[in-house]
Amino acid sequence: MKLNHWISLAALGAGLAVGLGAFAAHGLKMVLSDYQLAIFKTGVNYQMWHSLALLGLCALSSRISTRLFSWVAWAWLVGMIGFSGSLYLLALTEMHWLGPVTPVGGVSFLIGWGGLAVGAWRTNVSLSYPSR
Template structure:
C-alpha cells in the first residue's frame, strides 16, 4: 500500500475507536456487564493507540526502509483486527473460543514495535 493509504487506514482506525468508545459509553453501558464493558473499552484503547502510532510512523516513513515500514504497519493493522476485534466480539457475544485470538493480536502489536525499534536503529546506522 502507498503511504497515503496508510494515513487513511490510521484515520479510519482512530475515528472508529472514537465511535466505538462513544457507543460503549452510551449504548452498551446499560446492556453489558461491567466486566464486558471493560473488555470492550480495552479494545477501543488499543485500537486508538495503534491507529495514532500508525499515523505517527507515516510522518517519519522516509526515515525507515520501505520494508520496515510495511512490516510495522501491517503488524499493527493485524494487531488491531485480531486484538481489538476479538475483544469487541468477546464483550458482545458468548464466543469464548475467540479468547486465543486476542494474544495473537498482542503478539502482532509487539512485532510491530520491535520492527520499528530495529528499523529506526538501522536507519540511524546508515
C-alpha cells in the same frame, strides 16, 4: 500499499475507536456487565493508540526503509484487527473460542514495536532542525 492508504486506514481506525468508545459509554452501558464493558473499552484503547502510532509511522515514512515501514504497519493493522476486534466480539457475544485470537493480535502489536525499535536503531538517520 501506498502511504495515503495507510494514512486513511489510520484515520479510519482512530475515528472508529472514537465512535466505538462513545457507543460503549452510552449504548452498551446498560446492556453489558462491567466486566464486558471493560473488555470492550480495552479494545477501543488499543485501537486508538495503534491508529495514532500508525499515523506517526506515516509521518516518519520518508526517514525509514519501505520494508521496515511495511512490516510495522501490517503488524499493527493485524494487531488492531486481531486484538481489538476479538475483544469487541468477546464483549458483545458468547463466542469464547475467540479468546485465543486476542493474544495473537497482542503479539502482532509487539512484533511491530520490536521491528520499529530494531529498524530505527539500525537506520543511520540524523534529524535536521530548521536554523533560526
